[in-house]
Amino acid sequence: MRPTVVTGRPWLIADEAGKLIDDIDTDQIYHNAHLAITDPKEMARYAFGNLKGWEDFPKKARPGDVLFVGENFGAGSSRQHAVDCFLALGIVAIVGRSFGAIYRRNAINSGLPLLLLPDMPVARLRDLPQVTVNLETGEIQGPDGEKVVRAEPMSRVALDIYRAGSLLKLGAR
Amino acid sequence: MGQTVIEKILAAHSRDEIAPGKIIWLGIDVRTARDFAGASVVKNFRRAFPGAKVDDPKKTFFTFDCNAPANTIAYAQNQQACRVFAREQGIRVYDVDWGIGSHVLLEEGLALPGATVVGTDSHLNVLGAVGAFGQGMGDVDIAYVFRTGRTWFEVPPTMKVVLHGRYEFPTTAKDLTLAVVGRLGARGALGRAVEVTGSAADALDLAGRITLASMATEMGAIIAFLPPSDEAMEFARAASGRDDLAYPVPDPDAAYEETVELDVTGLRPKISAPPNPENVHDVADLEGEPVQTIVVGSCTNGRYEDIRLVAEILKGKRVAPGVVLKVSPATRRAWGRLLKEGWLEVLYDAGAVVSHPACAGCAEGQIGMTGEGEVQLSTGNRNFPGKQGKGPTYLCSPATAAASALTGTITSPERL
Structure with missing residues (x-):
């Protein structure tokens, strides 16, 4: 059973001015030049490979990290690679102001937790060395257990799939 | 609060709370794959559920219509992979001699008013013409549905499109459809269910309803539902041999995110020029x-x-x-x-x-x-x-x- 409370370093996917980047599409997350790759482990090193200022993200990311993203994250194509590359890096959750519709479906099917947080306290999050995210309640805490903000919790359906590992693993039960 | 058509259909197929934005588990009455993506459904199924049976072979179908008969070896191989799987599982194949899957489902009495139907065709929402919920999905989703008979779905908000007035031949349902696409644009109904009503919608025959419903995709909609008609009900009864069918209708106090009204009196024949359907x-x-x-x-x-x-x-x-x-x-x-x-x-x-x-x-x-x-x-x-x-x-x-x-x-x- 996968944990429903996850702890890791927060990454604010922002521009040079510190503003969260909106409308990051699947080509910026995972460029179409690498679509022929089918082994998720290999996908890891191309995550954000086409997002200005974030090209070296796969070298900096560590298992357990949590991403905080802007509006319409994952807009564009239906490629599953744009979800799988983060799972391969060990990213445990993505908290965003909003997500592209197909990206959302793909992420749920792959068991990557996405949490909606329209009012993102960017300045507060930036100062935190570590966050704890409760996927069931949406509660986000700082390193000393202090309450920071509450995102929309994952739906029961998304949690069912997350706990099983993926939609197909749930079906295999 | 009353329910819209989509909410009624979803509620009848789910135990979860139905409200726009909620993700629910949804029971699927009819599960299909076509020659496009069908082979990937089979591959996913075999890999994820080795040796397993589909949930219900009587509710599971292949329909071949994209490349029929196959004129590339790749399509021939994909169709054959589906046929072999179908034989193992006892699934009915509507092979390359049957025609477009969504229409075959209508003619064979499988897609009925109030039913839930999924497949690998992005125009499966054409079934909204008879008050069925049809939805295209990817090959992972469909493999899961084949195995379990259900999938998850995010309840969409509903918008209403009211078509007032009437038009004369040679203006037809397609011209009406293009007029609506031109008015709403490619994102005008994005992520929503649409209920089409009004005198011009009521006046459409079944063929015209199918034409209008089929282009919901080009307006960004999840699906467009047409109002009930005697012809559509009679067609569904005759095709299925069932007389217990009920056409889903919205509650009087159902909530709509937006209402768009269009007077089509005197509408002239329409055409979409390149490069997209909304260029009307x-x-x-x-x-x-x-x-x-x-x-x-x-x-x-x-x-x-x-x-x-x-x-x-x-x-x-x-x-x-x-x-x-x-x-x-x-x-x-x-x-x-x-x-x-x-x-x-x-x-x-x-x-x-x-x-x-x-x-x-x-x-x-x-x-x-x-x-x-x-x-x-x-x-x-x-x-x-x-x-x-x-x-x-x-x-x-x-x-x-x-x-x-x-x-x-x-x-x-x-x-x-």
Whole structure:
């Protein structure tokens, strides 16, 4: 059973001015030049490979990290690679102001937790060395257990799939 | 708070709370895959559920329509992979001789008012024409549905499109549809269920309802539901042999995110110019543009009624020199009825070529593609660059297609 409370370093996917980047599409997350790759482990090193200022993200990311993203994250194509590359890096959750519709479906099917947080306290999050995210309640805490903000919790359906590992693993039960 | 049509259908197939934005587990009555993505469904199923059976073979179907009969080895292999899986599982295959899957589901009485139907066809929402919830999904989703009989779905908000007034022939359901697409645009109904109402919607026959419902995808909608009609109910009863069917209707106090009203009185024939379906004009404004290829068919306008209308207009006349008129009925049944009633002979005498029942020009060029500079008129639903070849494609009604076939240029049927 996968944990429903996850702890890791927060990454604010922002521009040079510190503003969260909106409308990051699947080509910026995972460029179409690498679509022929089918082994998720290999996908890891191309995550954000086409997002200005974030090209070296796969070298900096560590298992357990949590991403905080802007509006319409994952807009564009239906490629599953744009979800799988983060799972391969060990990213445990993505908290965003909003997500592209197909990206959302793909992420749920792959068991990557996405949490909606329209009012993102960017300045507060930036100062935190570590966050704890409760996927069931949406509660986000700082390193000393202090309450920071509450995102929309994952739906029961998304949690069912997350706990099983993926939609197909749930079906295999 | 009352429920909209989509909310009623979802509530009848789920134990979860139904409200826009909620993700629910949804029971699926009819589970299908076509030759596009069908082989991937099989591959996913075999990998994820080795040795397992599908949830219910009687509710599971393959429909081959994209490349039928297969004219590439890749498609032949994919279709065969589906057939082998179907034999192992006891699943019915509507093979390459049946026609467009969504229409076959209607004719065979499988897609019924109030039912939930999924498949690998992005136009499966055409089933909204009879009050069924049809939805296209990817190959992972469909493999899961084959195994479990359910999937998850995010309850969409509902918008209402009210079509006031009435129009006269030769303006038809396709012109009405293009007018709505032009008004809403490609994102006007994005992520929503649409309920189409009003006098012009009520007046549509079943073929016209199918035409309008089929282009919900081009407005970004999850699905468009048409209001109940005696003809649609009678059709569903006859096709299924069931008399316990109920057409889903919204509660009087159902909540709508937006209401768009359109008066279609005096509406003139419409045409979508390249590069996308929302680029809608009056046919009269584009008259005179030379045309080399005309395709009549597709899930939007491949019904018996559509092709008969083209034959009626062409009867005793000849297609203009330099024009190839290609006709592909949506299903084998439509094809057979047109044949037996003599309409295919009329089309032959007029110079048309009549092809196999399938997806026509829309998918992988089942009825051929265009070369650069080859101008095509199509009764289909998409005209994106490159989709049907290198040439530009215009979308129009069967009547406009027939009128233009006679002149070799874009011609309004108002001139007939």
